[in-house]
Amino acid sequence: MRICLITEGSYPYVIGGVSSWVNALIGNFPQHEFILYCIGAKEADRGKYLYDIHDNTTEIKEIFLDEFLKEKGKYGKRYKINAMHTKIISDMLCGENIDWHEFFICIRNIGFKNVSEFFMSKSFFDIIKQVYDNKYAHMPFTEYFWTIRSMLLPLFNLLVQDIPKADIYHSVATGYAGIIASLGSTLYNKPFLLTEHGIYSREREEEIIKADWVKGYLKDIWIDFFNLLGNCSYDCACKVVSLFEKNRQIEIDIGCDKEKTMIIHNGIDVNKYKDITQKQPDDEYINIGAIIRVVPIKDIKTMIEAFSYVKRQISNARFYIMGPIDEDPEYYEECQSLVDVLEVEDIIFTGRVNIKDYLGKMDILVLTSISEGQPLAILEGLACKKPFVTTNVGSCKELLYGNDEDSYGLAGLVVPVMDYEEIGKAVVKLCNNEELREQMGQNGYERVSNFYTHDMFIDQYDKLYNRLVEEWQE
Secondary structure (H helix, E strand, O other): EEEEEEEEOOOOHEEEOHHHHHHHHHOHHHHHHHEEEEEEEOOOOOOOOOOOOOOEEEEEEEHHHHHHHHHHOOOOOOOOHHHHHHHHHHHHHHHHOOOHHHHHHHHHHHOOOHHHHHHHHHHHHHHHHHHHHHHHHHHHHHHHHHHHHHHHHHHHHHOOOOOOOEEEEEOOOOOOOEEHHHHEEEEEEEEEEEEEOHHHHHHHHHHHHOOOOOOOHHHHHHHHHHHHHHHHHHHHHOOEOOHHHHHHHHHHHHOOHHHHHOOOOOOOOOHHHHOOOOOOOOOEEEEEEEEEEOOHHHOOHHHHHHHHHHHHHHEEEEEEEEOOOOHHHHHHHHHHHHHHHHHHOOOEEOOOOHHHHHHOOEEEEEEEEOOOOOHHHHHHHHOOOOOOOEOOOOOHHHHOOOOOOOOOOOOEEEOOOOOHHHHHHHHHHHHHHHHHHHHHHHHHHHHHHOOOHHHHHHHHHHHHHHHHHHHHHO
16 A cells, blocks of 8 residues: 655654654554655755654655745736636635635646746736735735735645655645645545644644734734635545544534544553663652653743742752753743743753653653643653643543543643643642552553553554545445
8 A cells, every 4th residue: 555644844854742653653554655745844954854764665755835935936927817716716815615626626727837926927916906805905905915925825836746646645734734635635536534633723823823923913814724724634534533532523613524533542552661761769859751842832931930839849859851952942042041040950951862761760740731632742651650740731631531431540630721830739749649649650551551552553544544445446
């Protein structure tokens, strides 16, 4: 089987949960051939892989969004655009219901070789001016024009790319990755499988609301755009896999056909963590750790403030922040500055490490993310019998508290997002109760051993791949 696996902003350029998931998926299907279609932000990352590429990955196609900004073209050209082209592009700009198959074929048939030149053409200007007059005349035209241009430039450039032929197109997000999978499915009449780790459109909405680079009256346009991309994936996919029930319900609420949805949990091989190095008897510290990338969405600053609260009450507490610090150097420097301002001691940024060298030494693990799917970091920690304090995002509550299907008990404590004091109080509670820590650690171990196993994860995808190909051939 030939599978085109489409990633965006993750594997193989970024270390993290989604990337680890992709790496595990490919590595556990040596009988299949994988083509990687990787969408990144910066062309400078080309070829800079942070994972060893598996032998069954036979092709890697790299597309970087900043490449499209380098294109030059002449102003004022006219294209042979008919009424149907005009309507399809106008409907997309207005957020109307779109026949995506028709849209893809239309854009590819316009025949422009230079997308930037198309956006500087009289033909495009006429379309956008009409949409502006009908719907957006309350805002300055120049701001609207350049917003739409910057929004559509990467999308249209992606739509004219060569797409590898495959038996299945499997995207690990909606967004641009979902557009490529939808396009491949359309061009070659093959099934499209979507696995959504988080809810892409909701994550982009959160970023845009907080963004300083988007003026207030333009935020809705950007949010509507990413919702539109999400709807494309939901419309074109044969199956939409989420990692837990809460996200499946969100997908349905925002427009995905309920019959397409299903759940496949992340899985972990607990046996790989049995022989890790344990805490030494003479270690007098209470070791608190976080397996995490130092980036804003993980909210490291709240984590630091929470530890400052803990340190004032638990003098022998020590905090390890275990993960890459180079993805957002500016944010890392801000975190270091916060440590200095708070004058808090015993915070250690390890950088990128083999977390198996550290996990066994931890007493408590922490996750303070603003947004998550089903964090692999929690599964790894529970496999090591470590209790957690996490924010109430993604499936964290389900992983720590369980659901109607299990009775294993609490595996940690769940607290509100960005509330450093509540996070600190929860950590202090566990610091002061070794028996509770051990019981929660055992509860979590039992839960992952029975509901989140690596074998279950691989078996379900194996069956799904085969079923999609068989059903499509029928």
